[in-house]
Amino acid sequence: MWGGRTGTFLRPSGWWPTGVLGRRLLNYNAASLAGSSSPRCWNCGGAGGPPRGDRFFCPQCRALQPPDPTRDYFSLMDCNRSFRVDTVKLQHRYQQLQRLVHPDFFSQRSQNEKDFSEKHSTLVNEAYKTLLAPLSRGLYLLKLRGIEIPEGTDYEMDSQFLTEIMEINEKLAEAQDETAMKEIESIVRAKQKELTDDVSRAFERDNFEKAKELLTKMRYFSNVEEKIKLKKIPL
Numbered sequence: 024m025w026g027g028r029t030g031t032f033l034r035p036s037g038w039w040p041t042g043v044l045g046r047r048l049l050n051y052n053a054a055s056l057a058g059s060s061s062p063r064c065w066n067c068g069g070a071g072g073p074p075r076g077d078r079f080f081c082p083q084c085r086a087l088q089p090p091d092p093t094r095d096y097f098s099l100m101d102c103n104r105s106f107r108v109d110t111v112k113l114q115h116r117y118q119q120l121q122r123l124v125h126p127d128f129f130s131q132r133s134q135n136e137k138d139f140s141e142k143h144s145t146l147v148n149e150a151y152k153t154l155l156a157p158l159s160r161g162l163y164l165l166k167l168r169g170i171e172i173p174e175g176t177d178y179e180m181d182s183q184f185l186t187e188i189m190e191i192n193e194k195l196a197e198a199q200d201e202t203a204m205k206e207i208e209s210i211v212r213a214k215q216k217e218l219t220d221d222v223s224r225a226f227e228r229d230n231f232e233k234a235k236e237l238l239t240k241m242r243y244f245s246n247v248e249e250k251i252k253l254k255k256i257p258l
């Protein structure tokens with residue numbers, strides 16, 4: 024799937040600029056493996072640092088290093104920390120990273136490297152999924168700023184909006200045929216598009232309260248989308 028075995032030997036040809044040194048987190052695997060919190064390779068003990076930027080492999084022994092817990096999804100996926108992402112570029116980066124860290128390429132390597140490749144791969148999948156969808160991307164951006172919208176919490180939604188959602192839910196409950204379902208789907212899709220554009224503008228103006236309100240609305244529509252999917256599955 025990832026271009027066969029040759030991918031095993033793909034290694035970063037040069038290091039990325041180190042950028043701002045992140046904070047060390049306590050639950051850093053390498054710290055316990057290396058017996059200290061100093062930035063050394065878990066395998067050869069060589070300096071060269073933990074994998075900051077794209078340093079997935081030790082420059083001395085080429086062993087795969089554990090994921091850098093200080094790195095956020097935007098940095099990992101080589102995107103600007105912004106609501107607007109180039110999804111084509113994101114997809115290329117995803118494929119590039121999977122060619123480096125996919126567990127298939129580590130089946131003949133040490134157990135540590137197998138474990139690290141699993142961790143990297145899971146992280147890359149999660150980062151890609153999160154940044155690809157506008158709702159999860161927006162929620163993640165807010166989370167990085169310390170703003171969370173707990174699940175099941177009704178943000179102060181205006182009654183007009185709640186009525187709108189109620190009416191769509193009623194329509195969905197009453198929908199008996201494909202035409203009716205398609206109509207509801209197109210209403211929801213148009214709403215999500217409109218909200219996505221509004222969220223984008225809110226982030227551009229650093230208006231995080233507005234972004235929070237709009238993303239909460241998107242989550243309501245996303246719940247409706249889930250219900251549509253469920254209703255489509257023949258029981």
Ligand SMILES: [Zn+2]
Nearest residue numbers: 064067081084
């Ligand atoms: Zn090493």
